[in-house]
Amino acid sequence: MNRGALFGTIADMSETDVVTVRGLRKSYGDRLVVDGLDLDVGAGEVVGLIGANGAGKTTTVECIQGLRRPDAGVLRVLGSDPVTQADQLRPLVGSQLQDSALPDRLRVAEAVELFATGRARDGGELLEQFGLGDRRRSAFASLSGGERQRLFLVLALLNRPGLVILDELTQGLDPAARRTVWAAVGQLHEAGTTVLLVTHELDEAEVLCGRVVAMRDGRVLDVGAPAELVDRHSHWATVSFGLPFDDPLASPLLDELGRLDGVRRVERLGERVSVHGDRTIVAHVGAALVRSGPVPWDLSVEMPDLEDALLGLLDGHVAVAQSAELTMTDQLAGMRR
């Protein structure tokens, strides 16, 4: 195969880009996993790759890291070609890989010693920072899931990487461990480290990433800040409040709410009322409640998040712009309620 024809140059690559990918394609046998993907990650950015299972996220980062050879496309990572210069590139990329491990009997301090190159930071300091200071003599097999992930993070950061790739970073961690790891990624961002994060945890992407790339079937569906994606792909809101059965104003109020602009559905479940619609209903319902008399003390508003936006994207439509039938987004919102 003529490599020159497949792997050309990148005309529109910015000098500040740490990762530039153009037209990346990768198949496993007959199955096309990445289909013409473009991606840019600027210096100091924290960029998230999100999408359903099989979207091609992990394959994409493996190609970026030089662990897999693309079928076609142009890649530039930290100024190197991951296909032809993988050996030079890999030491500059810190990575926490999905479904990988260390030898069971390798101790924590020995792992740090093993992975430390000449440009390594003080491993002891990193272990302390990630709460592994007292586990130095523990074998890898004896570490909890959270401790393993934190050790992988230590190893990813050990050699002062120019790019950190984190694949399913907090998978299987308890909430406290997740927060610790999130804080560590936040510190990386503050220190100007470029991070490419692959995750199914969309709250994680929302908290950590400046930009997210939503993928499906090996293609990019949309790119933007988490809030931008939510704005573009999920417009619904739900306002809930308590309304006693014997409230004489209940019936007229419910009628009025049903007629408000943007309201799609009003539900009464026991003494709890939920009003579903687009985001303008928050103001309209609030105003209607003020007009109707005593303002309920337990009013709550639920707005869409990145998960809703991704579901909207994967559904191929914007949830609230559709018919009054329950969409997947509504079902999810309903489950959460």
Added chain:
Amino acid sequence: MRTAMGRLVRSELRLMTRDPLVLTFVFVFPVVTMLIIGGSFGTKPDPAFAGAIPAHWYVASYLTVVIAATGLIMVPVHLASYRERGVLRRFAAAGFPRWSFAAAQLVVGLVTTVIGWMILLLVAAPIYGIPTVHDSWRVAAALALGALGFVSGGVLLGSLLPSARAAQAVGLILFFPSFLLGGGGPPPHVMGSALRHIAGVLPLTLVTNAARGPWLGLGTATGSLVVVAVVAVTATVAAVRRTVL
């Protein structure tokens, strides 16, 4: 040892001392079976053993059992297990060259073999005595080439087999016939002609013949040594090509 290879070798040597499979199969099994079978045929020269003392015959033979245990069981199981669990992927992602892990396994396998020999000889010395080496260069060449061939074969097996369990199954299937017919089992004169024929073509038998003959003064075994050398070179080249490409 700050190079990737140096760090891997040091780490793997350390891990080898904690691996029950290594301790059992490479260090303990050959010693225990050598003690049992070496004491079963007497300690006087016996024509059935080409005039050698049977215990010495087995002391010389069991050095090659250590080689087989390392090359057929320890190395492939270790390598396949690392690949199956994503350890090799993690090493590759961290910048360890693809060949470095196989090369480290080769070094560790050879070091393990030498340690296994030392343990075996240390245990045999006070009980059966160490037979006088008649042609030390040929013995050294046979053991070195045999170890290289078997450990390289182990690297090759470990890189081909899909899982640690598969490597263990294949390793055991290859090890026990080699062990029983290739030097560690019954002496050739008690085997039937078919078994003797099969034993004669086993790689471990060739290594045993190439080492035991010049050790005990039973002959130079040049033919066996040449075949062992060819096998060692072929296995090493195949292992290198498999792990580099």
